[in-house]
Amino acid sequence: VEEQRARWERKRSRTAKELLETEHKYLKQLDLVVTFFVTILKAKGTLKPAVLETIFGPLESIYSASHVLSLHLERGNLGPGLENFCQNLELYGHYAENLEQANKTLKEQLRKNKSFRRFKKLQETRPQFQGRKLEDLLPLPLQRLHQYKHFLRDLLENTSPDSAEYQKLAKAVKSVSEVSQWVQDIIHKRENSLQLLRVQKLLKGQKTEVLTPGRWYIREGWLLVVPSKGEELKRRMFFLFSDIFIATKPCHPLHPLSSNKLACQAVYPLHQCVVDKVFGHTQSQGGLLSLSFPQKTLLLMSGDQQDINDWYQSLTTAVR
Secondary structure, X not given: OHHHHHHHHHHHHHHHHHHHHHHHXXXXXXXXXXXXXXXXXXXXXXXXXXXXXXHHOOHHHHHHHHHHHHHHHHOOOHHHHHHHHHOOOHHHHHHHHHHHHHHHHHHHHHHXXXXXXXHHHHHHOOHHHOOOOHHHHOOHHHHHHHHHHHHHHHHHHOOOOOOHHHHHHHHHHHHHHHHHHHHHHHHHHHHHHHHXXXXXXXXXXXXXXXXXXXXXXXXXXXXXXOOOOOOOOEXXXXXXXXOEEEEEEEOOOOOOOOOOOEEEEEEEEHHHOEEEEEEOOOOOOOEEEEEEOOOOEEEEEEOOHHHHHHHHXXXXXXXX
C-alpha cells in the first residue's frame, strides 16, 4: 500500500508539474493576442467594438481564468484552483460556438479594412510571435481544453479516493468532459455542414436538396450498378446520408458549365430500405449488395472486398 501511494504521488506531482508548465506556455501565447491585438485595437479603434467582439469572442475572460488557475497551481492549491476554474469553463463552449464566425469576420476585415490589414502584418512581425499568425493562435483555447481533459484524468487516476482533493478533481474531470463534448459536437456539426455544402455544389442544378436540417453526411464512393436485364455494368457515384441515398453519374466532359459536376439520377429514402449481402461473405474478390426499396431493387457491386464490407456496414447503420 505504501509503495502504491508513493508511486501515485510521484505520478501525480509529475502531472501537476507538467500541467503548470504547459499552462504557462499557453498563457504566454494567449498574452500575445490579448496584448498585441485586443488591447491595442480597443485603444486605437481600428475595428468597431462589435467586430472586435466577433473576432476575439471571450478570449480576454479565458485569459483571466487561466491566469488565476496558474497562480493557484504555482502555490500548489490544485483543488481550489480547479474548482474556481470550472466555474469559467463555459467560456470555452461559447468560444467554440463563435470561432467559425470569428474566422469569417477576420477574413472579411483583412479584405476590406486596409489599416487593420497593415496593423496585423506589423504585429505578426514582432519577435515574440516567432513567425506565427493570428490565425494560428485563435484556435489555441480549443486545443488547450483537450489537454485539460487528459491532465485532469491523469491527476484523478493518481489521487487516493479518500483524500480531500479527490472529490474536487472528480467534479473537475466531469465538468471538463461535458464542455469538451459540447465543443466536439459544435465541430462535428460544422464539418457536417461543410460536407453537405460540398456535395450540393458537386451536383448539377438545384433540383436535389442536400442541405436539410438534421441530415448527416456519412460517406461517398463509386460502385457498379448491376442492371436487371443483361446490359453492361454502370459505374455510378453514390452519396450516403443519414436519411437518403443518392445515385449520380458524371456530366458530359464537354458540357460548357457542368463538365466537372455530377447529375443526380435518383434519391432513395432510407426509412423503407432493406440491405442484404448477396455475396462478399467469403474472402473472394469484392462482393454484391442488394438494396430493396418499395418501388425498386438496386444491385451494387465492387471489386474490393473491404469496400463492399464498409458500404454494407454504413448502409445497415444508416437504415437502423
